[in-house]
Amino acid sequence: MSGRAIAIAMKLARHKRKAMLHRIGNVLPADRDGLLRELNRLDIQKGKKPESSLIAEKWRSFEERLVRAEKKKGLRLKQRPAVIYPEGLPILEKRAEIIEALHRHQVLVITGETGSGKTTQLPKMCLEAGLGIDGIIGCTQPRRIAAVSIARRIAEELGVEPGQSVGHKIRFEDRTNRHGYIKIMTDGILIMEAQSDPLLRRYDTLIIDEAHERSVNIDFILGILKNLIKDRMDLRIIITSATIEPGTFSRAFDNAPIIEVSGRSWPVEVRYRPASPACDEEGPEGYVEAALAAVEELKKERRRGHILIFMPTEQDIRDTCKVLSGRNYRDSLVMPLYGRLPSGYQQRVFKSTREDKIIVSTNVAETSLTVPGIRYVIDTGLARISEYRPHTRTMGLPVKAVSRSSAIQRAGRCGRVESGVCIRLYSEEEYESRPLHTPPEILRTNLAEVIIRMMHRKLGHI
Numbered sequence: 001m002s003g004r005a006i007a008i009a010m011k012l013a014r015h016k017r018k019a020m021l022h023r024i025g026n027v028l029p030a031d032r033d034g035l036l037r038e039l040n041r042l043d044i045q046k047g048k049k050p051e052s053s054l055i056a057e058k059w060r061s062f063e064e065r066l067v068r069a070e071k072k073k074g075l076r077l078k079q080r081p082a083v084i085y086p087e088g089l090p091i092l093e094k095r096a097e098i099i100e101a102l103h104r105h106q107v108l109v110i111t112g113e114t115g116s117g118k119t120t121q122l123p124k125m126c127l128e129a130g131l132g133i134d135g136i137i138g139c140t141q142p143r144r145i146a147a148v149s150i151a152r153r154i155a156e157e158l159g160v161e162p163g164q165s166v167g168h169k170i171r172f173e174d175r176t177n178r179h180g181y182i183k184i185m186t187d188g189i190l191i192m193e194a195q196s197d198p199l200l201r202r203y204d205t206l207i208i209d210e211a212h213e214r215s216v217n218i219d220f221i222l223g224i225l226k227n228l229i230k231d232r233m234d235l236r237i238i239i240t241s242a243t244i245e246p247g248t249f250s251r252a253f254d255n256a257p258i259i260e261v262s263g264r265s266w267p268v269e270v271r272y273r274p275a276s277p278a279c280d281e282e283g284p285e286g287y288v289e290a291a292l293a294a295v296e297e298l299k300k301e302r303r304r305g306h307i308l309i310f311m312p313t314e315q316d317i318r319d320t321c322k323v324l325s326g327r328n329y330r331d332s333l334v335m336p337l338y339g340r341l342p343s344g345y346q347q348r349v350f351k352s353t354r355e356d357k358i359i360v361s362t363n364v365a366e367t368s369l370t371v372p373g374i375r376y377v378i379d380t381g382l383a384r385i386s387e388y389r390p391h392t393r394t395m396g397l398p399v400k401a402v403s404r405s406s407a408i409q410r411a412g413r414c415g416r417v418e419s420g421v422c423i424r425l426y427s428e429e430e431y432e433s434r435p436l437h438t439p440p441e442i443l444r445t446n447l448a449e450v451i452i453r454m455m456h457r458k459l460g461h462i
Contacts, residue, residue, distance in 0.1 A: 031069040089117030102129040107256040111246035113263025132181040135204030140187040144170040151184040187217040205236040212241040214440035268415040274427045287380040290425040294378045305375030306357040312382040312399045337361035377414040377422040387444045403438045
């Protein structure tokens, strides 16, 4: 072969490689690495002298594999569910701004009041922005009940079967499909997956919901993602927070842009009905009786609409439900709601009924979950809050007064569809004396566990 012919052949080979690299860049990441490795092996073999027919066969095999990968990407694009939005949610006013920001920024902080539609609509906006194709759109939730309910709600709004395009994964339950687009999971599940897949390659988008709760798991996830974005420039991260201190999260991620979403709310009348002195950590009878009296007050006023009662413990919920059921209020259904309740019973809360519901819940109904149709909230102002006890070196879950921000979140549950009433079973003076925020869990937990987990995850200097 002449020198001119060799030069032409080499030029053609370079063009061919460039075209191949361009095509490989457009396939799914799961196929991309293998194709690049095979292309590099074929390039190395060009300098040797094996049978030309063998080389040609390997190239044909490679191109067939590349065509299959391209078809797989095309099929994933074709099967992507059509994005449908319900009417009237405040976050939809920011839809164009959010989608534009997803194209321009790697990390985004979205803040807004509960009920604005952040949790259910953000995964769909990511889908509309072209995400969810190269990987899954993952969304973390602090509570299992929220993960299950949100996945079902998004699937229903998209008109798809739960567990297919949209699924959920919680402890002991995996309702996801390997060809799915949106995955709702607890934050503990994502931490567990990060141990076997440190780069979280199966995701192209991660939404960290309710980040303002500042659980240890949420803080660890933020730490993992802070390190990860250097190696995963293709990964999009959305951090959602209540309207409290969103700048904290923005500064943690190099001043990521903040988009504020207004809440959809009606006027809420706040009534203070302090319980008897027995309403303290040692005597729960006070706030249970006060809650029962508040229900009676609403029923005597002949008010229609669902009632949500916040209780600190499961035993309080059972006691309250037992008394309320015995009163046989007309056109009323009494329902408990707490994390360990079987899923079937939990989902009853979200189904429409002709009767008025009286839902007695722990603080699982404080955020993430928006139970439709709530007009009245009865707030004991208490919750089980985890804390480390240095004198016994044990973790505990004592009943304690919630912060003002939690009280505001609870009151906001009843102003979603029309004007509501929140009855607080404590005085206005006591409310004003409470701290604005609940301290982050990392300041209330056993630091030995935190340090060990930080060392295991290699999150930097302790």
